[in-house]
Every structure is written in structure tokens, then in C-alpha cells.
Amino acid sequence: MTLSRRNILLGGGAIGAAAAMPAAVPPAAAQAPLNVGLILIGPVGDFGWSTMHDQGRRRMLEVLGDRVRATQVEAVAPPDFDRVATQLVRTGSRLIFTTSFSYFQATQRVAAQNPNVFWENATGTATARNLAIYNARFYEGRYVQGVIAARKSRSKTIGYVASFPVPEVIHAINTVMRGAWSVDPQMRIRVVWAGAWFNPGREADAARALIDQGCDVICQHTDSPAPLQLAEQRGNVFGFGQASDMTRFAPRAHLTSSVNNWGDYYVARARAVLDGGWQPSDTWGGLDSGMFRLAPFTNMTPEEASEAERIRDALAAGTLQPFEGPITRQDGTLVIPAGQRLTDDQIRAQNYFYQGIEVQMP
């Protein structure tokens, strides 16, 4: 709450300073710069999800130069969202990125109230006339994690530090296990819900609990490097980085990281508004789109690494489909038979674990 207010003031100051220096704008840029707002769920320094959105913003400013200005508000708790969003609209933002699923419903609401502003929600599930959604197919990276985990684990148990039971996390858990089972059908998973996207201490505690109960590969769906770092401290435990390349936090435990890249998308969307061609699109980019990539594989034998590369390339090429049938729920009901594939909407609505995952849905 407080951080957001401080940053709003800073942002407002920046806008004020910009307005006070009209001479600095070259005459060629007759068009007034587009004000872009970004609302981040965590601090810019989380070294994960929010850091990467911040880098996307920097990339946008770098490419579009003085055609855009950006006001970013970090660490906005969902209850504060409406106030921050309204403030951004008031201070002149015409394109606003709200970068968390926790903001999705609130974004739908404020988008309806502010029809002249273009809204974009990351990981949202529905578009509206002035609301676009964007996400990356991170589950492709999760599949690769599952394959690697099955190769590295001696206890045959993966530990998963999860945030909240939302479809994005649930289908990631399902996909990790699909990847793991493709190597070894005996693989098991334990899940701890940290109840936060960012709480380093709690994330580390969750990883401790999982490791103490015999997990030796830790997957994390929270944003700080704490679980990975703990794996490093414990030794003989491996982990994956989230959102940014976290190799440096765990030189001996890190296997790979899913590295997000929002910059190109932000450039394209800001350009679309400037050119008048903005559409309420639904973008879900896979490994082939460049919206995320996998950090170099570390702490793996050459055979393990080349297998992981092969799986990654097959996913990027679309020859390997993580949501191919048959898919059976935990309770045994068949979702789709062999030969079919889940639609994007079905993936985004996944609220069940697959058969074989011995974890209760909270």
C-alpha cells in the first residue's frame, strides 16, 4: 500500500517533470507521447516475476524512445488495485498492463469503468472490448522440468512450492508430472501451498518441509529465489529457477530456469496503440514465441542435457503436446480420450489434478 503510494508520487513527479520540459521533445515527434501504466504484484527487486515485467518496460522505453512514457507501480496488493488503477488513469495513462492473475477480475471491472483506456491483463482468462490478455505457455517449461526431475531424483519424489490453487498453478503441477511420468511412471509429487506469490521466508520454510520429507528436486511456483537457494544450502537437492535466470543463486543446485521476456510484447502493444491498431487480443505465446525461454541447463550430464534440449525443441515445434489425451482426473473420470487434445480454454480452466497425483486439491 505504502510502496504504491510512494511510487505513484514518484511517477506523478516524473510526468510533471516531463510536462514541464516541452522543449525537450523534438519537433519531429508531433504526436504526444503515449503514457503507459504498469501495475506489479511484487517488488521490482523480487528477482522473478515482477523484475521481468520491469525489464519488459525498460525494453519498451528503449525501443520506442520518447514516443512512450511509463509509470510503474510496484508491490500493489490486490485490495489496493482499484485505487492505483484509477490514479494511473487520472494521471493520463492510456495503456495499462496489470501483471497478475490476482488483478484479473478487478481489471475487468475498471476496464468497463474506463472505456477510453486500453487494458492488458497478464494471465487473465477473458477479453473485453478494451481488455486484452497475454500470457506465456510456461507449462511447456514445466514439462521439461518434469523430465529433468525424473532423471535427477533418487527418492523419486518431486517437491512443489506452490502459491495459490489457481488454474495456472494446477495445470503446471499436472504438466510437471506428465513430463516426469514420461521418464519414470513411479514418480511422485508433494505440494506445499505457501499462500503467497512472494514471501521469501515462507517459501524457504515450505522447501525445508518438502526436503525434510524426502523430496530431492524442488519445483517452485513462487517468485523469490529462496526455495532454490535452500536447495543449494542443503546439498544433494536440485531446483529450478522461476521467471528469471537464477543460476547464480544456486550454482550447484540449479538445473534450469524459465526466463520470461515481456519486452517485445510490450513494444508491439504500445506501438499498436500509437498506430491506432490496438485489438483486444488473446496472446498465449509458447517457447517458439520468445515470450519465455529456458536458461542454460546446469548440473546435468551431457546426456541429460541433450535429452532436455530435445524435449524443449519438440515442445517449441509443437510435435510434443503436453495436453494430449487421454487425460483422467484424480477421481478416475475421463476428461478427454486418446487422440483428442485440451483446448486453450480447457487448459486455462483446469481445476483438477490428474490421476496418479496423490495430492488433495485445497
Added chain:
Amino acid sequence: MTLFEAILLTVITASTPLLIAAIGELVVERSGVLNLGVEGMMIMGAAVGIAAAITTGSSAFGVLAAVLAGMAMAALFALLTLGLATNQVAVGLALAIFGLGLSGVVGAPFVGVQREGIGAIAIPYLSDIPFIGPVLFAQDPFVYAAFALVAGVSWFLFRTRAGLVLRACGENHASAHALGHHVLRVRFLAVLFGGACAGLAGAYLSLVYTPFWTSGMTAGRGWIALAIVVFASWLPWRAAVGAYLFGGVTILQLHAQSAGVPLPTQLLAAMPYLITILVLVLVMRLRGGGAGPAALGQPFVPDR
């Protein structure tokens, strides 16, 4: 090491920052000052601690800097509430907010810098005792500091003359003043002690528990420390019970989730709060206590 020992080990470390911060705040409140800014002092300790440790390469210097940072924040609080007799609740809240913001600025150059945490020190002989040894006597120095603080503060408050004076200032500052005690000086020292403890607790987070800096990394622990003081009836030993209980249930609920205990995780996540409050309220009913220092939160302006 058995699973049970592993859990106990984690419980002790998870509870330590809560306990250190709570003991500091307990002394502050016993002197009649309500400093709600624990979160702000704690996170400043975390930021300055790791910044100093990285810059100088010495963990000891990092800890010292963290303690000083907590004291500096506390001195600011004291200047406003004791020197200018402003509202303690308002200044305390402002201190929490200010600390969160300022720590982000201090820590910004250190985001993502990787550093070895302070390791455990096994106490000779004692750590060889089966079961108790590895859990209690093979810990990091902060854990021992927490034990020492509880015992030391308890002894100070209830067994020394200075402790009696401090409590007198908290109960009735006018009487203490009339008896010739320097109420504001006592309170100032108490507030500084509280700041030092909060800074130390912050250093624990950024130098031992999760040895890196990210803004907002205290994640509300300062507020929990404040609550522990109240539910512990302003008694050091009860604060220790409260902190270890809270940390214990927090860790146990994570283990319960991992082991697949068939309870809603939301309920499990609420358990630390429920059980800690329940137990401490029960203790209060059985053993008495509960009323805080009578002059808590009241500004004192000495008439000459």
C-alpha cells in the same frame, strides 16, 4: 537426523526473528511506549545488515550495522514521540511505512547479490547430548542470542532496580517522575533497545534465514512480533512460548500439507494464528496477567 529433529530445528530458526523482535518491543512497551514501527525497524536492519555485510565482506559488521540501523530508526521515533510528545500510534505506523520504503532504496544496489549465510556454531559437549544437543546447541549465533535475551530481559525487568524503574515509568509516569526518575531518559533507552532488537531480527532474515536482499522480505513478521507481546501479557517467558508456538505451528502446517493431511490448506494456514492466540489466552486465564502497562501509549511531558 530424524524427521522430528529436522522439524524442531526448523521451528527454532523460524521462530527466532519473531522472538528477538518481540523481546525488544516488550521492553519498550514495559516502559510505557507503544512503538508500532517494529516492521519498519526490522526491515531496515535486514537491508542495512546485508548491505554492510556485502560491502565490508564481514558478517559481524553486517550484524552490527543492522543493530545500529534499527537503533537509528528507533531514535527517530523517540525524537518525535518523546521529544515532541506526538501521538505514538501515528508515528509508529509512519515508521513502519517509512522503513519499508527506505529499505528498498538502501537495498536496491544489492538486489540479486549472492552471499553465504552465517553458519551454525556447535557448542562443544552440549551439542553432543543426544536429541536436545543438535536441536538446541548446534544452531546459529542468533538462536543463542534469542535464548540469552529472554533470560536477560526477564532477569533485568523483575530482578534489578533499573528494571523496576523501567516498569514504574510504564505503569505511572507521573509517580516515577515525582520520585525523581528520568522518565524520558528511561523510555529513550528502552526504545533504543527495542530498535536494536528489531534490527538484529532483520539481520537474521537477510544474513541467515534467506541470505539475500529483496524488498519487503520481512513480510509482516514485525506485526506478528507486536501481537506476540500483547498475547504474552508483557512477560518475556510467555513471549518465548508464543514465538516458538507460532513458528512451530507454521512449520508443522507446511509439513502437514506436504504429507497430504486431509484438511483444507486455508485452515492449516490459519492454524499458527488460531493456536497461538488460543494458548496464550488460556495461559492468561489460568496464570493471570493480561493488563498492559497502565501508561502504555501515553505521552509524557515533564513539568518542572
